[in-house]
Amino acid sequence: MTTIGVLALQGAFIEHVKILRRLGAETREVRLPADLDGLDGLIIPGGESTTIGKLAVAFGLVEPLRAFAGQHPTWGTCAGMIFLAKDIGNDRQPILGVMDITVNRNAFGRQVDSFEVDLPVKGLGDEPFHAVFIRAPIVTAVAGEVQVLAALADGRIVAAQSGHLLATAFHPELTADDRLHAYFLNMATQAK
Numbered sequence: 001m002t003t004i005g006v007l008a009l010q011g012a013f014i015e016h017v018k019i020l021r022r023l024g025a026e027t028r029e030v031r032l033p034a035d036l037d038g039l040d041g042l043i044i045p046g047g048e049s050t051t052i053g054k055l056a057v058a059f060g061l062v063e064p065l066r067a068f069a070g071q072h073p074t075w076g077t078c079a080g081m082i083f084l085a086k087d088i089g090n091d092r093q094p095i096l097g098v099m100d101i102t103v104n105r106n107a108f109g110r111q112v113d114s115f116e117v118d119l120p121v122k123g124l125g126d127e128p129f130h131a132v133f134i135r136a137p138i139v140t141a142v143a144g145e146v147q148v149l150a151a152l153a154d155g156r157i158v159a160a161q162s163g164h165l166l167a168t169a170f171h172p173e174l175t176a177d178d179r180l181h182a183y184f185l186n187m188a189t190q191a192k
């Protein structure tokens with residue numbers, strides 16, 4: 001069985017756990033470095049990236065998470081995507097800095113900071129994915145091996161993959177569509 005950890009410091013972690021269980025994965029909530037032992041993959045959920053960063057520092061998780069994400073399938077959604085990025089345009093908050101993407105936090109401004117849109121996503125087939133954006137970041141630049149998986153109609157990038165690293169600006173755990181979780185579970189199972 002494939003075991004997926006979900007970073008459970010703050011934010012929407014329970015929703016990821018529920019979908020993963022429904023898909024038949026073993027799950028573990030990650031709060032301490034030892035919780036990473038033996039995991040086949042890790043999800044870093046949405047929430048508030050500054051808070052997740054602070055708590056990760058407080059629990060001694062930054063280096064262990066960086067080492068894990070350097071080697072094993074890791075998926076960041078929204079704040080989790082910010083946490084994975086190499087460049088977020090400021091050095092005031094702790095990040096893992098493992099994925100070759102530049103991310104702009106809170107990219108949609110205040111009035112329209114939450115919206116939903118049907119989005120074609122590479123690798124998920126013809127049916128668009130109903131994507132929920134909540135004070136979402138966008139990817140402003142990709143480098144290295146990074147492949148763009150989804151962009152808004154105006155071209156702004158909202159999902160990307162770089163080998164074993166996956167990043168989505170939206171919240172797939174808040175919809176009934178489990179195709180992205182199945183996609184990530186498959187990445188983790190293949191990498192075992």
Ligand code: GLN
Pocket residue numbers: 045046047048049050077078079080082105106134135136137
């Ligand atoms: N605005 C949050 C941040 O900058 C991310 C929002 C989310 O995860 N839904 O961390």
